Amino acid sequence: MLSKKQARAFFLGGTVVTFLIFIGLTIYSFSKAQDQSNDGNITEAVVRGKQIWEENNCMGCHTILGEGAYYAPELTKVIERRGEGYIKAVLMTPVDWAPNGRKMVAYGFSQEEAEDVIAFFNWIGDIDLNGFDTVVSPLAKDEN
Amino acid sequence: MKYKSQKVAYWFFALSMLLFGLQIIYGFIMGFAHAGFDGLHSAIPFNTARAVHTNLLVVWLLSGFMGAAYYIIPEEAQRELVSVKLAYVQLISLAVVGVIAIVGYHFNYWEGRKFLEIPRPLDYLVVVNVLLFLGIILTTLFKGKRRTTTALVLSMGLLFAALLYLPGMLPFDSQVKDSFFRWWVVHLWVEGVWELIMGGILSFLLIKLTGVDREVIEKWLYVIVGLTFLSGVLGTGHHYYYIGVNKIWLIVGGIFSALEPLAFLAMALFAVNMYRKGEKKHPNKLALYWTLGAAIVSFIGAGLLGFAHTLPQTNLYTHGTLVTAMHGHLAFWGAYAMIVLAIISYSLPNMTGRKLYESTRGRMAFWMSNIGMIGMTVAFGVAGVVQVYLERKLKMEFMEVQKEIEVHFMVLIICATLFLLGITLYMIDFYKHGRPTDEALEASSN
Numbered sequence: 001m002l003s004k005k006q007a008r009a010f011f012l013g014g015t016v017v018t019f020l021i022f023i024g025l026t027i028y029s030f031s032k033a034q035d036q037s038n039d040g041n042i043t044e045a046v047v048r049g050k051q052i053w054e055e056n057n058c059m060g061c062h063t064i065l066g067e068g069a070y071y072a073p074e075l076t077k078v079i080e081r082r083g084e085g086y087i088k089a090v091l092m093t094p095v096d097w098a099p100n101g102r103k104m105v106a107y108g109f110s111q112e113e114a115e116d117v118i119a120f121f122n123w124i125g126d127i128d129l130n131g132f133d134t135v136v137s138p139l140a141k142d143e144n
Numbered sequence: 145m146k147y148k149s150q151k152v153a154y155w156f157f158a159l160s161m162l163l164f165g166l167q168i169i170y171g172f173i174m175g176f177a178h179a180g181f182d183g184l185h186s187a188i189p190f191n192t193a194r195a196v197h198t199n200l201l202v203v204w205l206l207s208g209f210m211g212a213a214y215y216i217i218p219e220e221a222q223r224e225l226v227s228v229k230l231a232y233v234q235l236i237s238l239a240v241v242g243v244i245a246i247v248g249y250h251f252n253y254w255e256g257r258k259f260l261e262i263p264r265p266l267d268y269l270v271v272v273n274v275l276l277f278l279g280i281i282l283t284t285l286f287k288g289k290r291r292t293t294t295a296l297v298l299s300m301g302l303l304f305a306a307l308l309y310l311p312g313m314l315p316f317d318s319q320v321k322d323s324f325f326r327w328w329v330v331h332l333w334v335e336g337v338w339e340l341i342m343g344g345i346l347s348f349l350l351i352k353l354t355g356v357d358r359e360v361i362e363k364w365l366y367v368i369v370g371l372t373f374l375s376g377v378l379g380t381g382h383h384y385y386y387i388g389v390n391k392i393w394l395i396v397g398g399i400f401s402a403l404e405p406l407a408f409l410a411m412a413l414f415a416v417n418m419y420r421k422g423e424k425k426h427p428n429k430l431a432l433y434w435t436l437g438a439a440i441v442s443f444i445g446a447g448l449l450g451f452a453h454t455l456p457q458t459n460l461y462t463h464g465t466l467v468t469a470m471h472g473h474l475a476f477w478g479a480y481a482m483i484v485l486a487i488i489s490y491s492l493p494n495m496t497g498r499k500l501y502e503s504t505r506g507r508m509a510f511w512m513s514n515i516g517m518i519g520m521t522v523a524f525g526v527a528g529v530v531q532v533y534l535e536r537k538l539k540m541e542f543m544e545v546q547k548e549i550e551v552h553f554m555v556l557i558i559c560a561t562l563f564l565l566g567i568t569l570y571m572i573d574f575y576k577h578g579r580p581t582d583e584a585l586e587a588s589s590n
């Protein structure tokens with residue numbers, strides 16, 4: 001049977017090898033040619049939108065890219081599904097939004113803030129998600 | 145208890161218990177909101193409850209791990225901790241950072257990145273705190289009479305856990321990259337280095353409780369943590385299927401996550417075998433229950449239920465649904481909560497000198513909390529599968545589906561109540577042991 005020394009070699013060897021492969025694959029998948037995230041289209045508005053998204057912990061209820069909590073709808077492709085006007089109304093409303101009895105915090109964003117968040121959603125909407133978006137957003141026009 | 149400084153562990157465990165209790169309360173708030181009773185919405189909206197619930201989990205487990213290290217390292221290194229005073233400073237600063245973060249979440253003071261909600265300025269305090277902790281542990285180990293594999297694996301786990309906190313602090317403009325590197329922290333913690341910590345604690349407990357030769361146990365410890373890293377590092381890929389990165393992760397993540405249950409299976413088989421082999425009958429049966437329980441439940445919760453939705457074909461539908469909550473609950477309970485409760489059950493009688501380890505209360509605590517948690521997992525599982533089917537197959541609206549599954553959350557709340565009763569009994573046991581005392585030093589041999 002395996003000796004303790006061999007067991008240690010297995011542990012250290014396995015760790016180093018898999019970690020190096022992991023780093024290699026990370027570099028590969030972020031190389032320009034492999035980019036699926038529509039990285040070039042990140043504008044200042046998108047960055048501000050992401051900031052608003054984080055400052056208010058939207059992920060504490062919603063999911064985006066399938067990440068977050070499971071209390072409120074997935075927001076990938078939400079603009080295509082609902083349209084900008086609807087989203088803007090939700091973001092700017094001064095009273096709790098509860099279209100189906102489940103309440104959302106009334107953030108009462110300003111016009112600019114709402115537009116930044118919409119820019120963020122629009123950018124998310126153009127990401128190639130390997131088919132996930134067609135599952136969560138059947139109404140999405142773009143069936144990529 | 146052989147060394148006076150081990151007593152410090154008691155206060156880390158006490159903090160653990162307190163935060164664990166709070167975590168459960170916030171869990172109830174979320175359960176009720178899901179069931180349609182969100183009366184607290186204006187005071188504690190769901191996203192606040194969620195941030196508090198998950199962050200408290202992390203902090204109470206970390207506090208438990210730190211306590212475990214302060215208890216185990218002196219005994220393994222055969223010397224006192226280098227500084228008890230600094231250990232208390234570290235404890236208090238941990239509690240202070242935790243409290244500021246938790247209170248802050250109620251006032252929109254956070255960073256909305258799932259599991260890493262602690263705002264940036266506090267991140268730096270966390271880093272300082274962990275450096276202090278590692279300093280105490282590693283210096284003690286370095287100056288100690290011996291360096292055992294158990295101690296090395298445990299310290300290595302704690303060291304890597306600290307290092308892997310850093311990728312979570314990198315700033316990104318792209319949500320995709322943000323998510324990608326957030327998993328370096330979250331996944332590589334819970335499916336990587338935390339398993340080293342768990343393995344270290346498990347092997348310490350098995351050595352003490354079964355009396356099997358250290359050489360045998362430590363050899364298997366290497367094999368198990370080897371399997372963990374071999375599968376878990378590239379298994380990170382199962383978070384990368386559908387977040388906007390290359391398709392290569394579908395293959396890499398799929399294959400290596402399929403291997404992940406092996407590490408947990410090995411852990412369960414190892415613990416049960418060592419127990420069977422053991423000739424020594426340690427009187428602390430409760431600690432043995434929790435130890436074997438942790439190994440077995442982690443295999444079911446983390447290994448099997450994890451595997452149930454990490455194949456890309458399945459995950460396409462389950463990604464971002466309650467199926468994740470189903471797996472998450474039993475995995476964290478089995479792997480990490482139970483191992484912390486195991487080390488507390490083992491060390492508490494040694495630190496306080498009160499040997500309350502053959503009590504009906506202790507056994508009830510074990511069974512009620514486990515049955516409660518399994519019930520909760522089933523409730524989440526059924527709700528999750530229904531959600532996937534209605535929402536993602538039949539294309540029903542999100543909220544229509546949520547109305548359909550409200551009833552499962554009533555079941556969840558009932559099971560959670562049983563779980564809460566179990567944990568309450570455990571806490572009563574903790575309290576009844578009283579404070580640690582130096583007189584326990586000579587009284588206990590193990």
